[in-house]
Amino acid sequence: MAWLLLVVAGALEIAWALALKQSEGMTRLWPSVIGIGIALTSLVLLGLALKHLPVGTAYAVWVGIGASGVSLVGMMFLGEPVSLARILCLVLIGVGVAGLRALEG
Template structure:
């Protein structure tokens, strides 16, 4: 269950990051409110998951899910550059996340 909570928390990190992008420096109310609210839920789920998972691995996985997700959305939806080095480094993050997960098993 802790792993499921951690994955959901990581996915919510993608949501709040994108909401804050749309908040344009906190000048747009509703994207800012959504971003802050979802960030609180994401941190809350991370906190619950940390009761059963090592902090170093859980935090790295949480951040990694958010990093890969936000980078992917940036490339697919916002026209950010899709380059081989960028994809290779995102793949390395993915390998690191998988490695941390299997190291905990």
């Protein structure tokens, strides 16, 4: 259950980052409110997952899901540059997160 909470928290990290992008520097009310609300929910779920998971592994997975997800959404839907180097870096994040998970024990 802790891993499920962590994956959902990571997915919510993607959502709040995208909402804050839409808030245009916190100048638009509803995207700002939604982004902050989703961020708080993500943090609560991360905190619950940390009751049962090592902090280093859990935090790396949470950040990895968020960073990779936001980068992929940016490249696929927001016109951000796509390059082999960027994709390779995202793959390396995935390998690192999977490695930490595998070594958790």
